[in-house]
Amino acid sequence: MSKEFEIAREFEVDATPEQVWDAITSNTGGWMWPSEPPEPRVGGKGAMGSTVTAWDPPHRYTNRAEDVEGVEEQSLNQLDYTIEPREGGRRAWVRYVHSGILVDDWDNQYDAACRHTDFYLHTLRQYLTEFGGRPVVAFTTFDGPDTSKTADAFVAVGRALGLGDDTAEGTRVQARGPEGRRLDAVVDFRNPYFLGLRTDDAMIRFFGRNHWGYPVGISVHDFAPGADAKAVEAAWQDWLNGVFSQS
The missing domain is CATH 3.30.530 (Alpha-D-Glucose-1,6-Bisphosphate; Chain A, domain 4)
Incomplete structure (x- = not known):
């Protein structure tokens, strides 16, 4: 049975908003799997067949896919990032919201998505603080x-x-x-x-x-x-x- 879901996380990180923005939009594989970077405009093409629905560097990026490529359990997927400066821009506050519709095995898929989110965002912070945006080879x-x-x-x-x-x-x-x-x-x-x-x-x-x-x-x-x-x-x-x- 199809059902909506939302996973929201907030954190601060020792990186500038610009560094966070680059990490989440360059799609090089530094912390997540590599893919084509999003077209830098509302209405542009995003990852996994999505469409860019918000583009305000380095503050807001959202993409939305109504038919999720390669994911049978989902019919709608949206990723939303909000980034704000802290300590005069030396640090960043990030709010991440993953939402959409799961169409099968809801409880199991939702639990997996929640737990994966924590690990992926931890890896993002590790990339920013320990590798300083180094390009992945x-x-x-x-x-x-x-x-x-x-x-x-x-x-x-x-x-x-x-x-x-x-x-x-x-x-x-x-x-x-x-x-x-x-x-x-x-x-x-x-x-x-x-x-x-x-x-x-x-x-x-x-x-x-x-x-x-x-x-x-x-x-x-x-x-x-x-x-x-x-x-x-x-x-x-x-x-x-x-x-x-x-x-």
């Missing part, structure tokens, strides 16, 4: 095998990284990456649904989508000069498949 995102849909799948991911079940957010770790490579990283986000690792040159995001009936996923935002997206994806895909191999 390589971005990749992919899912694990069907065996990563089990109830305890995300616990296995943390353990495969060498993290204790009690390794807390903010801890610096030597995580086990692809081919046993050690990653000097900070656990910048951790809850039962998501895990974020931040190195000097990358943000590696782990998505426990098994909680909503989907495979575990990984996204990598790599800012290192010369980073190769295909090589990064192949390495981490092999790592993730290995976590859930039957052997």
Whole structure:
């Protein structure tokens, strides 16, 4: 049964309104998946088949899609960003509102959208404060095998990284990456649904989508000069498949 939804979040960040605006409208893959940047005008083309319905840099950006590309569970999707200066423009206050219509499995989809929102906006703040708007060199995102849909799948991911079940957010770790490579990283986000690792040159995001009936996923935002997206994806895909191999 179709039903409307709205997810609203507010936060302050140590970045100027202009830096926040650039991060949310450039669509390079610095904190979200890359896509064509929106046409800078009301009525212009936005991401995922949307239309720009508000364009007031660096204060307000809204896009709206009535047929959401590649998303069967939604018939309407709107993203609205309001940005205001704080402390004489040295900081920014951001209000984010995601609204629309979910057409199937409402409670499950709404819960997933709410929890993903918190993780995505955290990644935005990490990008702004830790990477200072550095251009992303390589971005990749992919899912694990069907065996990563089990109830305890995300616990296995943390353990495969060498993290204790009690390794807390903010801890610096030597995580086990692809081919046993050690990653000097900070656990910048951790809850039962998501895990974020931040190195000097990358943000590696782990998505426990098994909680909503989907495979575990990984996204990598790599800012290192010369980073190769295909090589990064192949390495981490092999790592993730290995976590859930039957052997």
